[in-house]
Amino acid sequence: MTMLQDDDDYWQERLRDLSRNQLDTVRKAGAAWSAVFSAVLGLFGTVVFVGGLAGLDEVSSGKQSFIRWAIATALVCALLATGFSGSIGFPEILKNQTTEHIRDLTIQRARTALCRLRWAVFFGALAGLTILVATVTVLFSDKAPTPLHVITTFKGSLICGVLQKAEDNSLTVDGMRLTEPRSITVVSSCP
Structure with missing residues (x-):
């Protein structure tokens, strides 16, 4: 070969x-x-x-x-x-x-x-x-805006929560409608 x-x-x-x-x-x-x-x-x-x-x-x-x-x-x-x-x-x-x-x-x-x-x-x-x-x-991405937490008094008790707007344009905190002028303090988070 x-x-x-x-x-x-x-x-x-x-x-x-x-x-x-x-x-x-x-x-x-x-x-x-x-x-x-x-x-x-x-x-x-x-x-x-x-x-x-x-x-x-x-x-x-x-x-x-x-x-x-x-x-x-x-x-x-x-x-x-x-x-x-x-x-x-x-x-x-x-x-x-x-x-x-x-x-x-x-x-x-x-x-x-x-x-x-x-x-x-x-x-x-x-x-x-x-x-x-x-x-x-x-x-x-940009951070989402953090919700605004507030402390207020309602019927003699202290309430802390996210400030929200109801359907009738009134403000609520933790489901409680803020109907009268009161002291509201903005906080970073609820204690």
């Missing part, structure tokens, strides 16, 4: 190996992606949500709605990414065990697995990006 023939034989064998192992390669990539995806979401969960959503009530109500939708979207995307990633390795029972059928089935399963891997990467990246946008929104 010539050197050129040996080289051709080597590359033909490599091509056969790649063709035979393409499904395993995609499965390994899917498992690796699933591990990376889980680690990244775990890190986000640890950093952002360990203390609860304490920062959420500090932003304006319009942004609270956006952030809640972003969290729900990220959750759905994370579940889809996990589902696609996990479905890459589903086994199948072979009924027709001819070499042609097994070869064709392996090629088709490799294509399907690669498509699912691409969807898993897409939804995983979308989940991460959505979490990032929600986090940045919380960090850089």
